[in-house]
Amino acid sequence: MTETSAPGHGLHERFLRGLARSPGQTAIRVGSESLTYEELHERALQRAGELTAQAPRGPHAVAVLADKGLTAYVGILAALYAGAAVVPLNPRFPAERTRRMLTTAGVGTVVADPVGRAALAETELDLPVLGESASASAAALDAPAAVGPSDIAYILFTSGSTGRPKGVPLTHGGNRHYFDLLDRRYDFGPGDVFSQNVGINFDCAMFELFCAWGAGAAVDVLPAAAHRELAAFIAERRMTVWFSVPSHISFIRGIGGLRPGTMPTLRWSFFAGEALLCDDVADWQAAAPKSRIENLYGPTELTVTITGHRWSPEASRSRAVNGVVPIGPVHPGHDHLLIDGEGESAVEGELCVTGPQMTAGYLVPEDNEGRFLERHGRRWYRTGDRVRRLDDGELLYLGRLDAQVQIQGHRVELAEIDHAVRQCAGVHNAVTVTRQVAGGGLELVVYYTGDRVPPVTLRRELSAHLPEGMMPKAFRHVTEFPLNANRKVDRQRLAREAAGTPEGPP
Template identity: 60%
Template sequence: MNETGTNVAAERFGRGRTASPDGDALRTADTTITYREMHETALRWAAALPQGRPGAPAVVGVLAGKTAPAYLGLLAALYSGATVVPLNPDFPVARLRRMLTLAGVSALVVDDIGRERLPGIFDGGEPLPVLDPARPPAGPGLGAPRPVCPADAAYILFTSGSTGNPKGVPISHASIGHYFGLLDQRYDFTPADVFSQTFDLNFDCAMFDLFCAWGAGATVQTIPPHEYRDLPRFLTDKRVTVWFSTPSAIALVRRLGGLGPGSMPGLRWSFFAGEALNCHDAEDWLAAAEKSTVENLYGPTELTVTITGYRWTPSTPEIAVNGLVPIGAMHPGHDHLLLGDGDVPDDVEGELCITGPQLTTGYLDPADDRGRFLDRDGARWYRTGDRVRLLPGGVLTYLGRLDNQVQVQGWRVELAEVDHALRSGTGVQDAVTVAVPVDGSTELVSFYTGEPVAASELARRLRDFLPHGMIPKAFVNVSEFPLNANRKVDRRALADIAARR
């Protein structure tokens, strides 16, 4: 068994509590919680959660939106030494049930919305123990966060799977320890900073916000969706200094008139990840946040939030490929490999494969590992499925996906999963889904053969299987799919048709 080590998440919150004991750790739409209050509540809740042991942690799900119970529950689960599984209560019941089973969740923390989903999730089966903040535990709290093993999973996140089932990705305490240690060296966050929280907790980028902020004694500020209507005012009122979102947020803020020159003077750092960042968007954002440093971050969930970073400057367009900001150089301690046709190594361009301490050990279901991991040169590599080019100075730039996986507002979507869900419905014989760029973001359009079905009906069916972000924006009934010279479905032709529509 591995020796016990630092509970990285708890240690980072402890650093913030030392730096700013009565400062705000979290601000949501209706709640403000100090470091002292959050620590005491997390210890009390942690004592009421299942107790595993180092090397065999319990698994606790947090079924909640971006509410105070969600963040308290996440911290409490980590304090207890458990592996935490953030669960979006807006997901279909069948998907949530699958995640609970696959992760081996033994208890849940819920907010009001999560509580409402419980009857459907359990559906007459044996319910799990539930910690409900409406009826908080009354017993004494832990004296201190419990120890963990470095190899223990700190959290499990789920990504889209081509078989119709989500894939669980465990990330260890050792991996997040390495990751946040590098970020501490790279950035100058202080207790005076206020971090935006645009991501749902089931997105790994949310971990960047939380543990960068909490490691510095800074504040995490959630961003209610309606505040995008006048984002500059909101950021000024809440004194936000660190912004992090998907690049598609830039187009949204632009459409709503929020990217005027100097409109966001309080930002010191601006981070973007989850989609390709184009130079035009980066330039417009920097004009609005002229005192901000803009960075394009890249990293699959399997590699602990982000694995590269590139700092945008006015000279960046000179080295940009296809107008996209480079993704940057690999984090220290990691190595990359580019595979060309036939998996032959290429020094300049190919599929990006990565190895190093931020790499997950594999998916919860070992069957999902097939085709995603590579054992080579005495190391285990993750095949990202992304085609990149190596630029001078060790900088990587993103060229596109090799397979049918795309990013939709930061959500990784296997197009095959959407096709699978569509084909399961009455009247649909076959389906092919394509991604189309629209106003700086990505939208899905599904083509299908079989009987014509109303778009509203198809969307309604898919909501039983897929999260909202994976529902196509349009459905097109065709008699047959166009084929390319290899007699395969011509996805490019379908994408062109979708774009013209």
């Protein structure tokens, strides 16, 4: 097992622990470029000095608007060293979405690579930018700034039903509890090589980075091309820890990359962000026979993940519902309720959680409505997920209670898609449903009224508002929506129709 955490509350202290254990070893590698722990530490101190010079009155929010390169990883660590809240953003999101996130988070400085600079220019916001090269005018910090447990470590954005992304602030104290728990659960060490697979704006990237850095291990960023030759890439880099969304399994299998025994170096494999199917895990296990596999679950509001289930071929399958791997018990130090209607259930209902990993609330207070519950003198986060609780505390995932869905690991509220489509020229109203695809994932299908608009036109207009991962895969024009007995739009009927309707020509 790894050592206990260093004194203090800052998320950056995990890197300092890795620095003490592995000073000359690789901390981050992106293609042919890499930095050792010592090199990354020195660059982060220099950049933190520049950030501090930009905000002499104290810490502020720092956006990292960059592709997955050294600029991004130095920027994340530097912002933490400066005592600022990190706001990791995808520079390839639509400009209006990026502008809203920068404004909502109150970003004072942006760390950007060339792609990020171009993206920032499109927002028309006038914010100071630090690029890839260090400034000689600002002195490096001697040491990282001190932070408290209630200080914000980073801010992430989730899909919002109002048509705007919802900002979720996560504290150093919540992250301290989370990573201390992971240290006790896993045996990561300096010899490990972690994948860095998800986008830096996705909360699971924090798992990849700070589990590795807390252990003095290496982080290896996967280029897009590596996914088509995954086994060869893993073998070449001697990768030992893998993390991805479950739908990645189906993709790798589809291109012939899950042959038995092809990933022998993996010791741990983690999946999160979507329902994980037992059949997919079995195929992954055959390809990575020495790997222990875990299904992790948790909304962003509960700091990365809040439950975990370790795969056992017989035990996991016997407990699975609809072929979905159990999600495990809620993390120690937390309490949970199952809400069924207005009352509580001992067996099945919406999962509500409270404890040190829970966010205090969204950046925009009105976004809190309906997402938090006051009961028993405490505040609980409503996950919107329906689960079944077994006698030993294990939770089984039954599905979404509301209209939030997981698309390629990213949480999407269907109301946001409806809102975006209704802004398209000629569209009167829109209803978004999901349909399953091979491998157990979901894709979006939009039904709309108004003028019949070519799908290519709708996609072009939506691209200004929605990231690629939230783009509907099909558009169906109807003269009117079907209604159920309550005179409401019959979404279930539309979903059944979408499941049986082939995609039309673009």
